[in-house]
């Protein structure tokens with residue numbers, strides 16, 4: 025794992041632990057032994073640490089964190105490096121992150137290849153740099169930069185690292201050769217000034233001021249998240265305490281974080297995100313054995329908010345797009361708006377003026393779909409209406425080349441029904457973007473019963489290419505995201521029973537959701553949900569009225585329909601579940617007594633006796649109903665694994681990552697407890713079939729060993 029060789033009186037310790045040279049036990053042993061051996065070898069003048077393959081170590085081995093670890097620990101390896109009698113040079117390329125950067129900070133000198141990046145991403149895992157990174161970085165960069173880098177987890181370029189004093193030289197060409205050349209230029213110089221444990225923090229006298237300012241920012245930016253504040257405390261220790269005591273404080277804070285629920289959830293999320301990109305179809309096809317097609321051109325049908333957003337995602341990645349819209353005025357507006365949105369990206373420094381021009385150059389509008397005969401993929405993003413979509417797909421089937429993929433941005437409709445009107449259902453799939461499509465990271469891809477593995481591979485690959493996190497779902501009503509989302513349904517029932525919209529929003533926001541469900545509903549538009557409900561009613565051949573309380577034996581709340589009838593369509597009309605000050609263009613929701621009156625009126629009409637509802641009940645009703653549906657989704661194979669569901673929730677609904685996602689959250693609460701509460705609510709609300717306990721969940725609780733291991737992750741069994 026660490027190859028040792030001597031060349032030109034340099035001991036080269038080459039770390040070889042693909043794919044990212046993580047600092048696993050054998051790497052730590054190899055480094056420790058290698059440094060001791062080189063230090064004792066009279067033929068060696070200096071030691072070079074370098075990574076084989078694509079990178080210098082990108083951190084500690086995160087997989088080791090879930091099992092009891094073994095010495096030597098990283099700080100011990102680090103101190104052996106620093107106290108060597110020979111100068112140690114770290115030669116950085118790729119991504120020198122976390123423990124990797126800490127090893128470099130124990131070295132006496134750091135040389136970086138021009139394209140290298142360095143950083144401390146531990147905070148994203150709910151941790152802090154635990155091998156004295158929080159003590160050493162401030163000694164090089166000063167407190168402000170160290171605070172910013174460590175609490176944000178930002179990776180900085182080699183050039184920036186040089187400016188900050190993190191690296192001593194940036195080189196181009198052969199990294200090892202350049203490192204040797206640099207080493208020769210400093211050989212013989214005293215090592216003591218290069219040992220960070222012997223240096224002070226330059227701006228230590230300012231620490232309280234910097235700490236307070238940074239803390240204020242962090243509490244605002246990362247509400248409810250523990251690690252950034254612990255990082256800050258440890259950095260403060262680096263300035264206030266003698267080195268050894270600061271290191272002890274860092275270790276204590278690190279251990280606290282490591283044993284906490286947030287880090288467990290964040291580490292799970294790291295692996296879940298990577299697991300979600302791997303997929304298996306029931307017919308044996310998988311991401312491992314299916315090759316994607318190359319997408320060189322695309323078309324988007326419908327120039328509304330979604331269509332325009334999808335077009336932006338594609339052109340930003342260099343894929344030429346034809347945006348189709350029958351209504352000329354709307355097309356003109358959409359093209360102009362896309363220009364404005366990209367202008368906004370330029371202002372935010374996310375793209376250059378030239379990049380914006382390149383994007384706009386590969387975007388063209390068209391009034392009819394006749395022009396789409398040569399494109400590789402079509403993404404339809406028109407109104408959520410099956411008949412309309414089928415008409416479009418029927419036409420596309422005739423116009424597009426036989427190899428073109430035909431995709432729908434539907435959020436609920438059955439892909440098989442859409443595919444059924446085409447002659448090539450194997451080429452039809454769902455590509456469900458989340459609004460705003462050019463910001464939200466999730467792409468929920470949907471396969472139907474006839475979708476081919478090549479089509480699946482291509483849309484999953486396309487997601488990655490356009491910077492999305494792709495998750496695969498089998499077709500069903502609502503797919504993973506919307507089928508599972510029972511928060512809105514239960515929230516409306518809770519309002520009928522006694523809570524008010526802002527009570528529920530507050531509880532959900534305290535839980536960590538960035539925005540409560542009623543605020544989200546106002547933002548996306550009350551009419552959106554209304555038309556979905558109307559479509560559903562039409563399918564069932566029923567008419568919904570404001571007094572409808574049951575639909576096909578299922579409890580139904582018409583509260584949102586009342587808002588729709590009042591023309592309260594949400595933010596766009598200045599009124600919805602909340603009121604908005606349109607005069608000042610404010611998006612800030614204001615509690616509206618008219619809504620409270622409407623709710624009380626509604627309850628009176630339906631003779632519902634209102635009661636006090638606790639925050640605990642709000643969380644349980646909103647989340648456990650969702651989790652129960654998640655287990656049904658797993659049972660039916662709609663989602664292949666719980667990780668897929670959790671990633672959908674993190675990236676589609678901004679579920680707090682530090683809680684892992686609804687399925688992981690349930691495992692942390694304890695599946696037995698969750699199951700018991702689901703049974704209790706099922707008894708209390710027999711007319712809501714989403715409370716009918718999932719068989720899989722029941723089996724997991726009563727006979728965990730009978731559940732196929734790939735359906736659930738290791739974390740769960742320990743919590744049962």
Ligand SMILES: CCCCCCC[C@H](O)CC(=O)SCCNC(=O)CCNC(=O)[C@H](O)C(C)(C)COP(=O)([O-])OP(=O)([O-])OC[C@H]1O[C@@H](n2cnc3c(N)ncnc32)[C@H](O)[C@@H]1OP(=O)([O-])[O-]
Pocket residue numbers: 043044046082083084085086087097098099119121122123124126145146149151152153154155157275278295298299
């Ligand atoms: C006594 C106290 C001791 C305390 C010691 C504390 C030390 C320290 O402060 C703590 C840390 O370093 S915490 C760590 C701080 N460091 C970080 O947080 C860095 C985390 N890593 C990254 O950000 C990205 O992986 C890179 C940017 C490195 C590469 O991106 P890319 O090129 O797109 O590649 P990719 O697709 O992302 O990954 C490829 C494969 O590698 C896998 N894997 C990756 N890193 C791993 C790791 N550290 N480990 C294990 N595995 C790791 C990954 O799962 C995937 O596996 P799969 O089976 O193929 O799915």
